[in-house]
Amino acid sequence: MGQTPISPGRVRPADWIVEMLRIRRAEFPLGHSIRSAVAVGGPFIVGSLTGHLITAMWIGLATLLLAAGEREGTYRLNFTIIAISTPIAAAGYLLGFIQDAPIAALVVLAALLAFLMGVIAGLGPAFSVGGMQFLLVASIALGVKGIDWWEPIGLYFAGGVLYAALLGIEMLLVPARPQRAVLVPMLTALADLARARHDDLAEGGDRTAAARGRATAALRAATTRVAEFSVRTAGSAGSWTLDDGVTGAAERVQAFLIGDRDPAAAEIAERRLRALAAEVAAGRSADAGEPATEPAVAGSSRGAALLSTRIDELADALRPRKRPAGARHERLVSGGIGREVVLAAARLALCYGIAVAAREYFPYGHWFWVPLTVCMVMKPDFGSVFARAILRVIGTVVAVALASLLLLVVPKGVGLGILIAAFAALVPWLMMKSYALQALAITPIVIFLVDVITPGDGGNFSWERIAATAIGGAIVIVFGYLIWPHSRRAWVAETFAQAMAGIAAHLRVAGTAVPDDAGPAADRHSELVAARRAATRAMSDLQTRLERALAEPPPADTVAGAWIPAVDAAQVLADSVTAYATDRVADDVPPDEPESAALAADIRHAGEGGRSGEAVAPTDPALRPIADRLARVRAHLADT
Template sequence: MSRPTARTGDRRPLTLPPWLAHTLRAQRGPIPWSAVVRGALAAGPLLLASVLLDRTSLGVVAAIAAMLAGINDRPGSRRTSVRRLGVPALAGAGGLLVGTYAGAHVGAVVLTLLLTGIGLLAGGMSAVGPVASGAGTQLLVASAVGAGMPVPEAGWLRALAFLAGAGWLLALRLLLPTPGATAGDFRLDGERDAVAAVYDAVAELLDAVGTEHANARRVALTAALDNAQDALAGPRLRRYASSSAERRLHAQYAAALPLAEAATALAWAGDAVAGRASEGPRRLAAAVRENTHTGPLPAPHRSAPALRALDDALLHAADAFDQGEGADLHTRRRTAMALFRTAFGAGGREYGLRVALCFGASAAVAQALHHTRWYGQHAHWYWLPATAVFLVKPDLGPLASRVLNRAAGTVLGAVVFAGFAALLPRPEGLIALVAVSGALIPVATRHFAAQTAVVTVLVLALVMVGGEPQASVSRIGETLLACAIVLLVGHLPMPGQRGGTVRARLVAAGGAAHAYLAHVLDEARDPMAGPDSRATRWTLRREAYRTLAEAHTAIALAAAELPALARHSEGADDVVAILERLVDTTTACAVQLDDSGRLSAHQRRQLAELVGQFEKGRERTGLRLPELPLAV
């Protein structure tokens, strides 16, 4: 008798636990060749110059700074690179200065307490955003390096060398043209690509209206708008805003906002639109990239409010492209008080405490081992706390994922370097290895294990160029010890409510959704509101979608932690989903208001239903979120 076989439909696909799936996940995209060139021209040439000038130790410091800046050298505009690379470099130079003088003048206990305090400050600061996180990372790493790295020069000279290394990479970022950037001033290529991507994202959302892909395309549109907002928000490249070129880009970005609003309203309605509706945004995207005129734009049908809004937005965009004038809506304004609350609020406090405990504990263990014979004469005790920094910071990824990738990447990098060290001539071969590693960093940042392997090779090469013996075994041992410390300390019970980072992001998203909904309801009560009210609405809509995206990111990272940590954020994704539907509905209502001056009874019922769902979710999760306006 034959055995019954299970039906194919009964088989469930094998799914990995979230923490393991995140470990294996890598980013995709084209190779950033311009960043690869900058990486090759950064740390290696700096190190070569220092060897030729007989100031090798300062060259090692400058190369470390260039390496850290290279990790932050991500795609984007030149103006944003000033902040993305410059602010962390200043923080790193300050940390190197403090660490150097503390390491030379205080004992091990006081030094450990000082590093713990720096960890608390840097951790809270890192909760503010990506640039602040990069600054916190370099502050911590440089303070540990300054306290433990044997460099004969004075602290102020080390800090200057650090700034010189990061400044060299920043100069390359600002001055070198991007390959293929031929549309006008090459210094605006990043801004131009970011604005063009917004119009492409609008077109893709219009193509997906009425399909299962519409929500994913709307999320992609939010990401494109966030990227363009950041690309245009940095310092001016010229004193007078580059005359027409920069003003034109600002106008083109502002013209995309009503298009995005109309496309979102169409996606909310769910009725498929004709294919010609997406042709206009695609032609606008090509005009931005090529820095040309738009030419004639195909008009969509005007059979519904959102289609009429789309048509009006296309006409407005064509006019803005020709005149180069538009409202300056790109700046994301956050007050100093708001930043302070983020850094020292619930999320910042939990973040800072977690970083401080791991950084301080690893520094204490490292110094205790440093004074034992077992640890050896050539120990680099600062490697232990510096490694812990890259493992413990919550915004850099789930703890378990980073620990596994760090361990695997360090072992791989150390083994590869040991092979090269046995074959390459010194120091010229090692300097070439530093240059090659610097070139690989922009590609390796797509996966933390690959990035760790490349950085390990680079750091070990710097150590040998500095006159110390090969240290692959020591690097592996200290990394594994740091992984164990971070896993242990990171899962210890902590005072207060866990999941503070997720809760802080939810509070911000709830507040932004509240402000957006309240403004649209005010417009419904006052149909005579002018263009200033509409501009304010677009700014509030941008902030609502942006904070929702940040909340999604925080929740995804928290969900990929081990269950002991992931459980503290359960239910948060349901609240964000309700807020997302509410903001989409509010956008559709805003388009309806522009078309008819009033909200339909159906739209009011939907708003009221979503507000009620939000209140239930708020009570169920115990989150202290702002109450939404009930008079809808």
């Protein structure tokens, strides 16, 4: 899933609705989908054939939550998610033992537990998944009568073992699948950037902007998925690697593609990058076949030669080698419990407590669908709460109608198990495309499974479920969104200031002289690389913030729309700083520390909202394009 840069232009009043309903492009995750179908539908089918349908249902419910919680990341990440989230989620069934407690005590306890689950979500993806699963399981435990809850607890662990075993089978069959899944898009995106850069240099235009946005998104995806296993079998699909060296080399290629001004060099870069992508996709070694080098272009600049060198470094980094000591793994426990996490947890606690109180005010037996809806909508790390609430209601209404119709025509047993497996196979794919489509896939499975433990209900309470979903969505919108001014702000200005500060830091370091001594020169190079990465990621964060704000209702979408021209101008400014830094690395322009530092301070000042004071007018010709682009940013800021 690539990031699509925002296009400038006036935002119409209803554009936030279009943005909210947008269906993202996503490749079908074959392994994840097969695993989901087998893990969720398989136990149900076996239980139907052996007469242990209730046991199968509890296992299927566990594996459904695990399938929905799996990330498109490394095996190490997903094994950790299973190991951490399974005991957390299973503990949710303990609330079934106190389901008849006084409603006031139950509401307070539920709110406190929801707050705790929201807070631990800041510790990393495994805890975020576990927290949501705990609340989902707790909702069912509080609302379903006549169950010995020790059995579901044990069977949840059995579901975790089953799902881990299926994931282990894929790991043995396709050990480098997670790496390949991001390496090929990353190399392809860099090749597309090279083509866009060539066309812009040769013909004019601004194709680079969109291509750069996609390349940045692909690089970020790869950066979060460093390899967890050293796979070095020659000739196998694991005959290349993904680690910090690869992503760092890819970032340098991107920077030099943006900074270079030689269309012929960009064309050669495109061919080489596409060849690397083809080799990885085919499972061949990065050094197999023809060498990934081409003769330099006659009369090419030193910058073009450095671009070729950077691609050589990327090709070399892809070759299998022993992992260096101290290589970084993914941070599975981040410890990032800050103010934002606590505020999100407080909103979650308020909404979940009100939802659990539905036992008193919801006039039907399936009241637990109200808190179940709330925790699915308010999962802390999904972006816009408002959009999720609307999409959840829309998706659930359609899903409930579909599931109710299918329950009328498909008898319980093997046929229903096959239907569950079919829906489960779609869950991983639809989760990546739209929240409404995710609800459309998951809701019928939950209905089919929970229907088994509600004998005598007739298995078809469509209007109850729709009403409960609507109430849950309304609780989230009112108590999790509207009454919190903090959540209704666009927050673009703050993120814009961070991005401009990153651009300024990049320029400040790029303008310094390279020391003659090797040690200080290496330190400067490391500082330059870190500054470039920080600036690139800050701009990516700004685009993401803008996209989320555009999917919010007024006033957030109106504010975000006004920022579009300034954000686009800031990206052009960032590219011009990258080009200057490339010229400095190639030694095509001399350093000018005073003027570059003054211009960097001006960029930071503009990002902080400073419109007063005289703008810096550098005398260095290499810095004038940056000053011109900063002037455009200031002009757009005046209109926000």
